[in-house]
Amino acid sequence: MHLRYGLLIASLVTTLGACAGCGEDPVDDGSGGSGGSGGSGGSGGGIVTPPISAKHAIKFKTKGRLLKDFSAALALPTDQLCQELGQYNCANVHAIALGGVDAYGAGVYEPLKASAITTPLAVDRLALSGCTQRAVLDFKDLGSAKIFKLEVENGALVDINAESTSAVITTLFQRIHLRNPKDNEAAHLRDLYPQVIEAGSATPAQDWASLSCYSVLTMMESLFY
Amino acid sequence: MRTLSAIILGLGLSAIAGTASAKVVAPAGFCETYNNSPFCTSGPAPCAVCHSNTSPPAWNSYGDAVKAALSGQNISEAQFLTELPEALASVEGLDSDGDDFDNLDEILGGSRPGDSMSTPGDLDCPDDVSELDYPICVYSPRHVFRKVYLDFCGHSPSYDDMQAFVALDAAAQLDALHATLESCVDTEEWLGKNGAVWRLAHPKIRPVGSLKAGEDAYSTIRLADYYNDYNLYVWSQIDDNDARSVITADFFVQRSVDLTDPDEPKTSYATVADIPAGPPCGNGCTEPMQLERRNGNITSRWFLDYFVMFTPLPRNAAAQAYRAYLGYDIARVEGLFPVTGEPKDYDNKGVKDEACAQCHSTLDPLTYAYRNYNGLTGGMTQGGDPIGRAMYVDNRLEELWGDDPSMPELSNTPENGQVLGQDYADLNEWTQIAANHDQFAKAAVNDYWKLLVGTDSESDAEFDNLWKDLKGKHAYSIEKMLHDLIMTEAYGAP
Numbered sequence: 001m002h003l004r005y006g007l008l009i010a011s012l013v014t015t016l017g018a019c020a021g022c023g024e025d026p027v028d029d030g031s032g033g034s035g036g037s038g039g040s041g042g043s044g045g046g047i048v049t050p051p052i053s054a055k056h057a058i059k060f061k062t063k064g065r066l067l068k069d070f071s072a073a074l075a076l077p078t079d080q081l082c083q084e085l086g087q088y089n090c091a092n093v094h095a096i097a098l099g100g101v102d103a104y105g106a107g108v109y110e111p112l113k114a115s116a117i118t119t120p121l122a123v124d125r126l127a128l129s130g131c132t133q134r135a136v137l138d139f140k141d142l143g144s145a146k147i148f149k150l151e152v153e154n155g156a157l158v159d160i161n162a163e164s165t166s167a168v169i170t171t172l173f174q175r176i177h178l179r180n181p182k183d184n185e186a187a188h189l190r191d192l193y194p195q196v197i198e199a200g201s202a203t204p205a206q207d208w209a210s211l212s213c214y215s216v217l218t219m220m221e222s223l224f225y
Numbered sequence: 226m227r228t229l230s231a232i233i234l235g236l237g238l239s240a241i242a243g244t245a246s247a248k249v250v251a252p253a254g255f256c257e258t259y260n261n262s263p264f265c266t267s268g269p270a271p272c273a274v275c276h277s278n279t280s281p282p283a284w285n286s287y288g289d290a291v292k293a294a295l296s297g298q299n300i301s302e303a304q305f306l307t308e309l310p311e312a313l314a315s316v317e318g319l320d321s322d323g324d325d326f327d328n329l330d331e332i333l334g335g336s337r338p339g340d341s342m343s344t345p346g347d348l349d350c351p352d353d354v355s356e357l358d359y360p361i362c363v364y365s366p367r368h369v370f371r372k373v374y375l376d377f378c379g380h381s382p383s384y385d386d387m388q389a390f391v392a393l394d395a396a397a398q399l400d401a402l403h404a405t406l407e408s409c410v411d412t413e414e415w416l417g418k419n420g421a422v423w424r425l426a427h428p429k430i431r432p433v434g435s436l437k438a439g440e441d442a443y444s445t446i447r448l449a450d451y452y453n454d455y456n457l458y459v460w461s462q463i464d465d466n467d468a469r470s471v472i473t474a475d476f477f478v479q480r481s482v483d484l485t486d487p488d489e490p491k492t493s494y495a496t497v498a499d500i501p502a503g504p505p506c507g508n509g510c511t512e513p514m515q516l517e518r519r520n521g522n523i524t525s526r527w528f529l530d531y532f533v534m535f536t537p538l539p540r541n542a543a544a545q546a547y548r549a550y551l552g553y554d555i556a557r558v559e560g561l562f563p564v565t566g567e568p569k570d571y572d573n574k575g576v577k578d579e580a581c582a583q584c585h586s587t588l589d590p591l592t593y594a595y596r597n598y599n600g601l602t603g604g605m606t607q608g609g610d611p612i613g614r615a616m617y618v619d620n621r622l623e624e625l626w627g628d629d630p631s632m633p634e635l636s637n638t639p640e641n642g643q644v645l646g647q648d649y650a651d652l653n654e655w656t657q658i659a660a661n662h663d664q665f666a667k668a669a670v671n672d673y674w675k676l677l678v679g680t681d682s683e684s685d686a687e688f689d690n691l692w693k694d695l696k697g698k699h700a701y702s703i704e705k706m707l708h709d710l711i712m713t714e715a716y717g718a719p
Contacts, residue, residue: 058719059679061375064414068380101427104434104441109427178371178387225375 058224060119062099062111065225067091070126070217073175074134075146082129090129094122123223124214131213139206147171148209155203160193168209172216189215249558249583250302251275254309263335272557274337285339287321287328364717366398367391373405373711376677377421379414403708410704416463417492418455418480425672426458429549430527438509447509448601449527449615453500456480457522460494465702468669468695469660472550474521477512518617520656523550524598526615533600537626537635538572540585542600543592551645551659552668555584560664562646564590571638573631590642594652597621597640666692670706677707678715687713 061069071078082090091098097116102108138145142152148168151158157165169189173181181189189212193204201207216222248254252269256262264270275288284292292298294312295305317329321338324331326345328338334345354360360368370390374382382390390401415421432451434443439450456478461471476496483491500512514524522528523546532542547553553560561584568576568589576585599618602625618624623636641650645662649655659665667682670692674682682688691706691713699705710716 057679057715064379065375065381069375072380072383101424103424103427104432104437107431107433109431174384178381178384225372225381 060099060115060224063091063095064100066098066123066126066223069176069222070130073217074130074213076130076133080133082126090122090126094118094125097122098126123218127217128210128214131210131217134213135206135209138209139203147175147213148206150205150209152205155205156197157193157205157208160190165190169212172213176216176222177219248302248305249580250306251309252558254306255313258310258313259332262332264332269558269561272559273340274332275339277339285322285337287316287337287339289339290316290319290321290328361719364712364714365719366395366402366717368719369402369711369717370398370405372716373402373409377406377409377415378412379421399712402711406708406711410463410707413490413492416459416494417490418452418482420459420492421676422459422462423455425462425676426455429458430454430522431531431545432527433531436531442509448530449525450500450510451525451527452480453477453510453512454522454525454527456494457525460496461521462703463494465700465704468701468703469665470521472521472523472546472656472665473660475516475519513613513616515617518598518653520652523656524617524652529598529600529615531600533595533598535600535602537596537622537632538589538592538638539595539598539600540588540592542595542598544588546659547591550668551662551664552671553664555588558584560645561587562643563587564643569634569637571632571634573634591644591655593639593642594644594649594655596638598652599625663692663696666696666701669701669703670695670710673703673707673710674715677710678713685715687715 067078067081070076071081074081078091079089084090084093091100095102096106096108096112097118099111099115099119101111134147138148139152142149149164150168151162151164159165166186169181169186173179173185192211192215193208196204196208196211252272252274255270255274256265259265259270262270264274273285275284275291277283277285277288291309291312294315295308300308317327317332319328320326321328322331322341322343324341324344326334326336326338330345331338331343336345337343351362354363367387367390370387371381374380374386390398393401409415413420417423430451434441436444436446436448437451438447440452442450457474458471459480460466460478461468461474476498477500478494479497479500480492480494483493485491498516500510502511512519512526514526514529518524523542528542528545532545533539536542544555547555547560551560555561563583563586567587568582568585570576570585570589576582576589597617597619599614599616599621601614603614622638626632626635629635641648642655643649644655644658645664647658649658667688670688671682674680674688674691691709694709695701695703695706699709
């Protein structure tokens with residue numbers, strides 16, 4: 001499934017200020033992103049244009065892979081990641097938009113050749129729902145949190161630059177991208193925290209956790225391969 | 226039944242002659258001018274060079290430019306061919322799709338000049354990739370490790386698995402890639418019901434849920450159990466089985482699921498001599514075709530019920546077999562091997578008209594093999610016995626339509642004809658010629674190329690090696706071919 005890259009980039013990467021493809025890791029050392037990464041930005045470093053694949057052979061993960069990868073990354077069962085109206089698995093509701101098929105019922109035998117107009121929305125829906133649930137679950141008992149083992153007081157982070165925060169950022173990148181974050185990627189997420197506070201959040205730590213997760217989960221490196 | 230035939234024929238006609246300006250001769254004419262283009266190495270150019278759609282015809286930006294350079298929309302084919310070289314030359318210097326490559330560079334480079342996502346591949350590759358954040362244009366084992374997991378197991382590896390892989394030396398990494406593939410092709414995601422291989426069969430089988438019999442049936446009209454077709458298809462693609470079996474098998478395949486561990490069901494497939502009737506499906510599940518006339522999925526109950534239906538000369542069936550297993554879509558003017566003197570138009574459908582004959586001179590000789598393969602037509606007897614549905618019926622046309630005044634020549638329809646330019650005596654020979662033809666191997670590999678690489682193969686040396694080895698040293702084992710495919714630059718170099 002060839003997506004309209006621009007559409008996804010515009011809706012996901014730009015909105016979130018994600019920063020895949022930035023940095024200076026050497027080739028193929030295990031910490032660099034796979035071929036699908038892209039995006040722009042960089043805390044204090046201006047815009048770094050990532051190398052673009054000449055082959056246009058990068059693929060969208062599509063429904064099943066997105067569901068399994070998101071679920072594994074967030075330690076949530078696939079049927080609990082996202083439910084429309086609290087009843088219907090979002091991945092099934094948005095199956096065609098996510099590159100799935102409906103061969104027996106609708107006669108859609110092959111995935112769409114290009115992304116649908118609602119594809120970015122469906123991806124966002126899955127990601128935001130999953131991240132929100134993970135944050136809610138973790139914040140019920142931060143001591144046994146799967147991902148967000150943060151130091152929180154009165155709903156706010158004790159220190160955005162604390163080691164616990166760095167560990168959470170690292171955990172997100174390892175679980176989602178199978179690598180460690182680059183310095184500027186981590187900085188981007190830290191930069192997000194004051195914006196969350198500025199937006200008037202009553203629970204900035206939890207909201208930062210959700211949105212940081214969402215930012216990393218919707219990087220092109222996570223959606224394409 | 227005549228109505229259905231007329232609809233099918235009408236659809237075919239609309240595909241090739243829906244507007245006067247859709248030119249069947251254009252692909253060949255294009256290659257007269259650009260015979261050194263990769264598009265033209267194995268026949269006429271793909272329709273997608275100029276068209277965004279062929280049924281009904283629509284043009285991409287390059288096609289529009291060429292069209293505008295002609296003297297009119299409704300010129301004759303002869304006039305079209307006369308004007309085409311000059312029209313093509315006049316737009317060579319344009320960049321119709323706005324991807325920064327001139328049309329001529331794209332045509333000679335093998336990329337579509339009317340598709341901005343298609344560019345001459347090698348031109349963007351930097352000479353030195355060592356300073357990039359991640360490798361492009363070079364094979365990356367790390368990239369492939371994750372990709373093999375995603376493509377074949379359906380999910381990414383864990384962080385720990387990735388770290389373990391990256392720690393290996395280069396030779397061990399390659400071994401690990403093959404081991405991962407070996408493991409993943411046995412997973413439910415790959416070979417199970419609705420798994421990746423199963424899904425490849427959707428456009429070949431074209432299931433209709435409301436007509437299904439057997440497992441998962443929900444309607445009252447239970448024609449056939451197309452899961453039998455899926456079972457054979459998947460079986461033919463796994464475990465070093467012969468991929469040709471999908472159109473040559475004189476046996477059937479049943480699927481079973483081991484639920485010893487409910488969290489990890491294990492699907493397996495086994496060949497059987499027949500599919501017996503019985504609960505929960507009754508007759509709809511059986512495969513009544515005589516074994517000596519069975520040719521895999523193009524003679525299954527579902528295939529004959531759905532694609533032959535009530536049609537005397539089921540061009541739809543032959544065209545679907547050609548499309549599904551040889552990769553040639555006649556409605557897109559692909560795979561034309563015109564036979565001199567054809568079409569004869571035995572069923573009096575008017576296919577001798579010039580606009581029709583260009584395709585029907587291939588399609589009709591392709592279809593004659595089905596003259597005795599019955600679909601749903603029934604209620605008559607042959608020698609006192611009921612004429613079988615979804616069976617081979619001697620003298621089927623004579624028995625069922627012999628006295629139809631609207632088709633006085635129908636009984637003269639032969640059972641022999643031509644497929645891929647070769648003579649056949651009956652459908653058994655038809656499938657042998659097809660299954661052993663290069664085009665079968667190309668189509669089989671192209672299914673996986675599209676699935677795994679994500680693009681059409683078009684012209685690619687690595688693709689050529691894959692299908693040639695599938696026919697040769699791999700003895701039609703898809704799994705062996707896949708081990709080669711994941712080693713290609715096309716798969717492993719982002």
